[in-house]
Amino acid sequence: MKIIQTLDTLGRGGAEIQVLDICRNATSHGLDMIFVCFGDGPLKDEFQKLDIPFIHIQRSLPIDLTLTNKLRKIIKSNKVDIIHSYQPVEGIHAYLATLGSNVKRVLSFQGFIQDEKNRLAAKFLIPRVHANIVASNGLKQWLKNSAGLDVETNFHLVYNGADPKRILTKSPSLRKELNLDDEEMLIGMIGNFYSDPRKDQMTICKSLPRVLSEIPKVRCVFVGRVEKGAERKFNECVEFCKSTGISDKVYFLGPRNDIPEVLASLDLFIFSSLHEGLPLAVSEAMLAGIPTILSDIPPLLEMSENGRYAAIFQTQNENDLAEKIIELLKNEERRILLSNEAKKFALQNFSICAHLEKLKLLYSQILSS
Incomplete structure (x- = not known):
């Protein structure tokens, strides 16, 4: 055919x-x-x-x-x-x-x-x-x-x-680019800033002051372009980080063509969203063996089998998200178990x-x- x-x-x-x-x-x-x-x-x-x-x-x-x-x-x-x-x-x-x-x-x-x-x-x-x-x-x-x-x-x-061959890499080069030491933990989201109600980076930003008060050696990255009309959303995130004194710990990296290296550098992948189909970014994170935290919207619950293969937080609830981030960052055994099981599930389905x-x-x- x-x-x-x-x-x-x-x-x-x-x-x-x-x-x-x-x-x-x-x-x-x-x-x-x-x-x-x-x-x-x-x-x-x-x-x-x-x-x-x-x-x-x-x-x-x-x-x-x-x-x-x-x-x-x-x-x-x-x-x-x-x-x-x-x-x-x-x-x-x-x-x-x-x-x-x-x-x-x-x-x-x-x-x-x-x-x-x-x-x-x-x-x-x-x-x-x-x-x-x-x-x-x-x-x-x-x-x-x-x-x-x-x-x-x-x-x-x-x-x-997603194609596992494209994603898998042993080069966590983003950590070196950001000059992170071995004790610093890197969390992040890959997703564009859109003008319509789709991705929700602001909830992650709002969760970070509490996360950093508990675990000071956390750094956060946002990867993705700013779509036309989404400049205000992007600027609000940047200004929030400045006003709360955490801007030196948060990196807005824009669009990247080295997503495998970004994923390999993360200790935790977060996907905060309001509406989705079946986001490739989440599939990529699961296939790369990165533990994930997802919004509780139906497509993401479907991807994680209602939280079996990812931690779930209440959409737009920064306090719930902060709790989930802190819990996972403090529990390496759970992170490893979650990422291993999610990778197997993703290989079969995504x-x-x-x-x-x-x-x-x-x-x-x-x-x-």
């Missing part, structure tokens, strides 16, 4: 890294893939280095008929069987490019849909694709209850999966191999139906 994977942009986000891992491992799983993007971004070089065809068609309009015609020609000339999109904007162009053909359309839902325009596009596409994929049951319920989408129409659960096996099965099913 020949499959096109499409992305609108190539930013360093969860969906983009997920598709990069899919394309990197497709051939070894017997999948013949072509990657088509409609825009640019920092991951472009990494996609171009893959051993599959890379095609760029610049999107100039919200619905670009020139792009659609070019995409149709690519589909025909390469005898494509399936086109797989990850956002409504890609899904609309894939739909138009395959009208009147036998090419199967797949649409993945990776996270919550924040604006009405994309919700309307999703409502249009759901009954017009051959398979809708949702990254978690928690996201499926959100799409139904909050976005008003029909999630009973041909929806399939396929957990996101690795790229697990993801591709389920994806391959779904592709085969829709081609034979």
Whole structure:
């Protein structure tokens, strides 16, 4: 089978890294893939280095008929069987490019849909694709209850999966970069600052004064870019740390391309969030064997089997989070047990191999139906 994977942009986000891992491992799983993007971004070089065809068609309009015609020609000339999109904007162009053909359309839902325009596009596409994929049951319920989408129409659960080979490293180089000594413990979160209510770095910031009063040799890092419109959120976090006198112990590092080294440097990974699909950052931390603390939102409870494989704190409750951080940092035995069990669980459920096996099965099913 020949499959096109499409992305609108190539930013360093969860969906983009997920598709990069899919394309990197497709051939070894017997999948013949072509990657088509409609825009640019920092991951472009990494996609171009893959051993599959890379095609760029610049999107100039919200619905670009020139792009659609070019995409149709690519589909025909390469005898494509399936086109797989990850956002409504890609899904609309894939739909138009395959009208009147036998090419199967797949649409993945990776996270919550924040604006009405994309919700309307999703409502249009759901009954017009051959398979809708949702990254978690928690996201499926959100799409139904909050976005008003029909999630009973041909929806399939396929957990996101990260590539362990990409993540595992023995180089905790961030500790050296920050000049940390052996007694200092490093905690942190990997996640972008968004303008919409998604990631919640502020709750971590608010937990830190209490953590530092109990364990002074703790340092905290935040890794991730500041999206347009999220500058105020970012500045509030920075100002809070300054006003409470902890700014010399908290590092805002921005976007990084050395996530494996960041993870290898952490004693504890924290993921504070309000809405998620199935965050790749958490999968990566679990696969890297880093003990994790997660917000108690449905997708994260699903990932941790209700706290079996991660410590859980009440969302937006900095006191509860501080207690969980202190408890784990003071209990090395529990950290080791938690990380070992979580790694085994993640390899079975949230690795790229697990993801591709389920994806391959779904592709085969829709081609034979």
